[in-house]
Amino acid sequence: MPELPEVETVVRTLRPRLCGARIGAVSVAHGGVVRSSPGSLDRLLSDSRIVRVRRRGKRIEMDLDDGRVLRVHLGMTGRLRLEPAGAPAAAHTHVVWHIDCGHGRLELRFIDPRRIGGVWLLATETAARDDLGPEACDIGAAALAQRLGRTRRAIKTALLDQSLIAGLGNIYADEALHAAGIDPRTPADRLSSATVARLAKAIRRILRLAIRHGGSTVRDYVDGDGRPGSFQKLHRVYGRAGRPCRRCRATIRRIVLGGRSAHYCPACQRRRGG
């Protein structure tokens, strides 16, 4: 569910109420989603204050006043919701942080049916270790070319590698490649610099547009207040296999690349980048 635009939207809905808030008790219903090193589970029951809420790639990170960082990754089906204390809990609510802030008593809840997402409590130095590529929403042509030039994988697969570029997932990688007119099977290191420049621009434009629409809700995604996004209505290829391309009317195709589905228009997206 959550790629950069969805995670950014969640962060924007949580930030005003969580910044400066104090974390009281923490209840963990399913320890499997807590992926910090052993022994840190009880330290999640910290009585600390949140000083900043930010996004890095698809990660949500809350800086605590003692320097530690609470990191949440939503995986495929994860949700982070801020609800009034005592409100009924959704199924698969695994961790609840009890929050005191200017808005009264709230509960921050991590919900994840598939439990692919997770929660980490990290030391300052651990959280600062930067293993992700540049933010996809800001990526420049030169940075993207430098990253893509070092792999021969299909461009679609390379765009999903968070260590090359951070924030793209299956939806926005497909949408950006369509917008840039690039066949998703093209080896990443074979794109011309003009094509890479066009791709960088398409990535920035699509992601910023998606953020303005509150992200895409295909199945599960909702923001911190439970509201779905609307960008799915503007998808041009993702989930549209067998339907006509919105630009040229050719039939959208679905193939499998790197174990993930890839959707593209065989007419708009030809090798060489037409």
Add this chain to the structure above:
DNA sequence: GTCCATGTTCTTTA
């Protein structure tokens, strides 16, 4: 029953 799913990480293969 089958297939598929917005992601990451570990293992296996080339």
Add this chain to the structure above:
DNA sequence: CTAAAGAACATGGA
């Protein structure tokens, strides 16, 4: 050695 492909994780919807 490295890069790439594949499996695994767990649940639910079509």
